[in-house]
Amino acid sequence: MNQLKVWVLMGGPSSEREVSLRTGTGVLAALKKKGHQAEGFDVKPGPEFLKLDWKTPPDVVFIGLHGTFGEDGVIQGFLESIGVSYVGSGPKSSSLCFHKGLTKKILSDRDVRVPRSVDIQGFEDFEKRVERGAFVSGDFRKNWFLKPAREGSTVGIERHRGDEFEVGSQAEKSFVESLKKTLKFDNYVLIEEWIEGREVTATVLEGKALPLVEMRPKSKFYDYKSKYTKGLTEYFCPAEISAELTKECQEMAEKAFLFLECRDYGRADFILGPQGPVFLEMNTLPGMTETSLVPKAARAAGIEYEDFCDRLVRAAMSRAKT
Numbered sequence: 026m027n028q029l030k031v032w033v034l035m036g037g038p039s040s041e042r043e044v045s046l047r048t049g050t051g052v053l054a055a056l057k058k059k060g061h062q063a064e065g066f067d068v069k070p071g072p073e074f075l076k077l078d079w080k081t082p083p084d085v086v087f088i089g090l091h092g093t094f095g096e097d098g099v100i101q102g103f104l105e106s107i108g109v110s111y112v113g114s115g116p117k118s119s120s121l122c123f124h125k126g127l128t129k130k131i132l133s134d135r136d137v138r139v140p141r142s143v144d145i146q147g148f149e150d151f152e153k154r155v156e157r158g159a160f161v162s163g164d165f166r167k168n169w170f171l172k173p174a175r176e177g178s179t180v181g182i183e184r185h186r187g188d189e190f191e192v193g194s195q196a197e198k199s200f201v202e203s204l205k206k207t208l209k210f211d212n213y214v215l216i217e218e219w220i221e222g223r224e225v226t227a228t229v230l231e232g233k234a235l236p237l238v239e240m241r242p243k244s245k246f247y248d249y250k251s252k253y254t255k256g257l258t259e260y261f262c263p264a265e266i267s268a269e270l271t272k273e274c275q276e277m278a279e280k281a282f283l284f285l286e287c288r289d290y291g292r293a294d295f296i297l298g299p300q301g302p303v304f305l306e307m308n309t310l311p312g313m314t315e316t317s318l319v320p321k322a323a324r325a326a327g328i329e330y331e332d333f334c335d336r337l338v339r340a341a342m343s344r345a346k347t
Contacts, residue, residue, distance in 0.1 A: 028059075028060045028061050028062060029061050029062065029083075029084040029085055029338055029339075029342055030061070030062045030083040030084045030085075031056050031061050031062065031063045031064070031083055031084065031085050031086070031087055031338055032063075032064055032065075032066060032077075032082075032083040032085075032086050032087070033049050033052050033053045033056070033063060033064070033065040033066070033086075033087045033089050034049065034065075034066055034068050034086060034087070034088050034089055034090055034095075034100065035048060035049020035050070035052075035053075035065060035066070035067055035068070035089040035090060036049065036066075036067035036068060036069070036090070037067075037068060037069060037090040037091070037092070037093070037094045037095050038069050038070060038093065038094055039090070039091060039092030039093040039094060039095065040092060040176060040210070041091035041092040041095075041176075042092075044091055044312055044314070045089055045090050045091045045092075045095065046067070047312075047314040048089040048091065048312055048313040048314055048317070049065055049067075049089035049090075050065070051313055051314050051315050051330070052087055052089050052313050052334050053065040055330055055331040055333075055334040055335070056087070056331075056334055056335065056338065058331050059331050059332075059334070059335040061335075061338065064083075068090070069094075070094050070099075079107055079109075082107070082109045083109070084110070084342055084345070085110050085111065085112065085338045085341045085342050085345070086104055086109055086110070086111040086112070086341075087111070087112045087334070087337070087338060087341075088100055088101070088111055088112060088113055088310055089310070089313065090310065091310060091312065092176060093175070095310055096119055096122070096123050096308075096309055096310045097119060097120055097123045097175065098115075098116040098117065098118075098119035098120035098123065099116075101113070101114070101115055101116040101119050102116040110341045110342060110344055110345035111341055112289055112290075112337045112338060112340070112341045113288065113289050113290070113309055113310055114286070114287045114288045114289070114291065114309040115286070115288060117286065118285055118286040118287050118288065118309065119309050119310075121285060121286075122285055122287065122291075122306075122307045122308070122309045123175050123309070124174050124175055124213070125172060125174050125175075125215050125306050126142065126144040126174045126213065126215045127174075128285065128306060128307060129142060129215075129304075131284060131285065132281055132284060132285075132304060135280070135284050137277055137280060137281055137284070137304050138277070138300070138301060138302065138303050138304060139303060139304050139305075140217045140218045140220055140296075140303055140305070141217070141218040142215050142216060142217040142218065143215075143216045144174065144213065144214070144215055144216075145204070145213070145214045145215075145216060146212060146213055147208070147212050148204070148205065148208060151201075151204060168184075168218070168219035169184075169200075169216055169217060169218060169219055170182060170183070170184055170216075170217045170218075170219055171183040171184075171203050171204055171206075171207040171214055171215075171216055171217075172207065172214065172215045172216075172217060173207055173210040173211035173213070173214060173215075174211055174213035174214060174215045175211050175213060176210050176211055182207070183203035183204070183206050183207050184203075184219065204216075220296045220298040220303055221298070222296045222297040222298045222299070222303075223239060223241075223266070223296070223297045224239065224240045224241075224242075224294070224295070224296055224297075225237045225238065225239045225240070225264045225266070225274060225294075225295050225297060225302075226238050226240070226292055226293065226294045226295065226318050226322075227274050227275055227277075227278035227292070227293045227295065227322075228290065228291075228292050228311070228318065228319045228322035228323065229278050229279060229282040229287070229290060229291050229292070229293065230289075230290050230323070230326075230328075230333075230336075231289065231290070231340065232279060232282060232283065233279065234274075234275035234276075234278045234279050234293075235322040235323060235325065235326045236262055236263040236264075236271075236322055236325040236326055237262070237263055237264035237266070237271055237274055237275070237322070238260055238261070238262040238263075238264060238318045238321050238322050238325075239260070239261040239262070239264035239265060239266070240258055240259075240260060240318075241258065241259040241260075241261070242257060242258045243257050243258065243259070260318075260321060262321045262322060262324075262325045263325055266297070270297065270301075270302065273301060273302055274293075274295050274302045277293070277295070277302055277304055278293035278295075281293050281304060281307055282307070285307055287307065287309060289337055289340055289341065290311075290319070290337060291307055291308060291309050291311065292307070292308040292311035292318060292319055293306075293307050293308075294306050294307075294308070313334070315330055319333075320333065
């Protein structure tokens with residue numbers, strides 16, 4: 026098979042920089058093992074990025090960036106503008122999936138089960154809603170997650186568990202403190218109902234869902250520390266759930282992948298609530314370290330890490346030829 030010139034972009038300026046470096050390093054090694062002429066770059070926005078030799082570009086770019094300047098459609102838009110093929114979803118899909126609130130609105134309109142949530146655009150928006158009585162009238166009760174709408178790896182997430190929200194109450198003060206912390210990461214905050222249940226994820230490869238992975242964090246919450254500290258989470262792949270529940274999650278993941286116009290691969294996260302699987306988010310550039318969730322799912326489907334990476338760059342190359 027033809028060997029390709031591949032640039033692996035990693036690092037970047039986001040809060041997920043360290044994870045991105047691990048993703049890029051793993052992908053780079055995998056592509057070299059497959060015989061590709063692969064080269065890695067730690068990239069950041071600005072003149073340094075533009076100094077790369079775009080006049081003699083690679084056959085394919087593998088975007089190993091996570092978060093801002095990676096998953097938000099910026100890199101994708103640039104590569105589209107200069108005609109360079111790349112792995113992953115396009116600018117529109119990337120930007121859409123990067124915003125958790127917008128993603129949920131689109132999928133809820135298409136009968137994909139999502140958590141109840143409210144989007145907040147800055148603290149003034151929150152205060153205006155309180156003045157209108159929205160938070161007292163039932164939009165907010167006891168237990169909620171506060172999530173930056175455009176961050177990943179559970180960065181900036183706050184958990185609020187307490188009494189029913191009433192203006193002037195201790196619950197309100199606690200809620201406000203949590204909201205202010207989350208707003209430090211993004212002016213858009215998704216306030217989402219806290220659903221108790223097991224957590225699973227479905228990797229989608231070229232439109233088809235792979236075996237599910239179940240995550241069982243020892244801390245009871247699958248946060249950044251649980252994700253990236255060895256021994257703090259147990260993983261089960263295939264997930265130890267019924268065939269019916271597995272099928273439902275896989276079908277929801279495939280439907281979300283299609284509706285959100287994703288491409289090549291992605292990872293849909295779910296919580297298994299009392300009413301069934303609930304869609305949480307779609308990751309268009311999920312972690313690809315050798316211990317990440319996507320490689321676990323691929324291996325369970327009989328696809329080794331190096332072959333998975335090779336398949337993605339060849340899919341991107343095939344688009345360049347059409």
